[in-house]
Amino acid sequence: MTTHWPNPFIEQRADPFILRYEQHYYFIASVPAYDRLELRRASSLLDLRRAEPVVVWRKPESGPFSELIWAPELHRIDNQWVIYFAAAPTRDIKDGLFQHRMYALVCDDADPLTGSWQAPRRVFSQFDSFALDATHFVHQGKNWYLWAQKDPAIPGNSNLYLAELLNPWTLKGTPVMLSRPEYEWECAGFSVNEGPAVIKHGARLFVTYSASATDENYCMGLLSIDDEQDPLNPANWHKSARPVFTSNWDNHQYGPGHNCFTQDERGNDVLVYHARNYTEIEGDPLWDPNRHTRLKNFRWRDDGTPDFGVPPADYTSVP
Template sequence: MSWPNPFITQRADPFILRHADGYYFIASVPEYDRLEIRFAPTLAGLIDAQAVTVWHKPDTGPFSALIWAPELHHINGQWVIYFAAAPTREIKDGLFQHRMYALVCNDADPLSGNWQPCRRVHTPIDSFALDATYFAHQGKHWYLWAQKDPAIPGNSNLYLAELLNPWTLKSAPVMLSRPEYEWECAGFSVNEGPAVIQHGDKLFVTYSASATDENYCLGILSIDILADPLNLSAWRKSARPVFATSWDNQQYGPGHNSFTVDEAGRDVLVYHARNYTEIEGDPLWDPNRHTRLKYFHWREDGTPDFGVPPADHTSVP
């Protein structure tokens, strides 16, 4: 199977969940003002599926601006949307003012169900925080996100903690990664947008690095599946990016990925990228980070090979 590239236009930070009856898609919208979900029985069906708004930001308050990077998870029978939001669009001390939130729905259908009031996900540091993801591992529930530590230069580092429930941390966070290589510090020093996938005897965390222009790219961390995820020394970090801009294919700044599988169970990389570099003004307000999909494979040593971002094509070959 192949898909048109872009897969869905003007949807950044894409997340696709394969659940019992099909596929759910959620992403940042260019207006940064709402959370919308698409559902389709097939992966390709998401392209034309109706986008249903399940939550709209309030006019004022702590989560009334810049709704970023939502993810939809199904945790112990509950639907949970994680997202980041700010009280205003104002930048303070060089950063936006985002904090992390969770919405919970106990109904069977997340598109028509009743979503409970917004809950903040508190962390020990009250600072810029975003891009939370969830995964189950070793019989435990885990929360993985990006946050600014005022004591560490740069925009954001990656943190991991065990969950007590979908909106409450159970353990003290451990910092898994901070921007240190040149490719993580181009334009801005950033580690953000983590995504988790298991293969063989390893657990992998991909993440996005650098500014959101053509410098944006994916790095990767790995750990043995039997190791304690809160033991920092058990993690390994690649010294090189694993998915980056292709000048030949005119694909710029691929990143903020998630993972899914097609109907046959083949692994699919979900990500966004632009097809030009001439951005007028702040890249944040350029809407053309499009959702894209590509297959990837696993090397003999068990590590993923994401290849290069393929060029745009509007028809399925």
């Protein structure tokens, strides 16, 4: 088991997502220019560092998804490859928010790196508002879509919503809100719940998410629900009153978040996230490219909850 992953794992890749599918690992993330979707593939987790990026889609010059391509994720849904991402028509900020909406790219070919990707389809939700960070998971035999969005009636930037999927780009039924920013650590700089990620352990389903502004205040929260309970009943979800993964000044790791989960080749759970190694950001943090992808093994407590520990210091070689 690798316990000391190179840190950073992949430089200048924020919002990282790793999919383990059959005999390969796939990596996708936001690129600093926010202008394209890249995929990497390797037969081992460590080899993703050296895998050649393949551009599978570039943004058009104009139109509804022509700016700020954010937070892509690659999923395998009912024998189709799907990339979820958020994009805006311009870089303009209106009413304090960017103008992102959610989109799905679909590929029916066997190989997502060489296959033909269909034109982006917008994923419509209950609001026509700022929306991003969609993820997919299978639970109770159903496909689920989990994302962050602004409710015009609720102060703040974004809340977390859940809906069943009819197909990869169409929601089924009425979405429900699972969480909104309410604690001080969720409202530092901006009131944000975003970047949800799902992991199952024992008889529970866990959702991590990221909160606050994308500087050193960025941190991770945790929701959980018993396996058998109805996920569309918000009352069934439990929310941690404290963050579960935060900046660490001793290790010079700041703003850890926008995570996902994968497993190494031996089946050990691995936390995938981004963080910076400094706090002095010139200008808008959005355009600072040094949110690097990082990996960390973590353990499960006796009560069945995840213990993510603290973000480890930069360490560029594997012992």
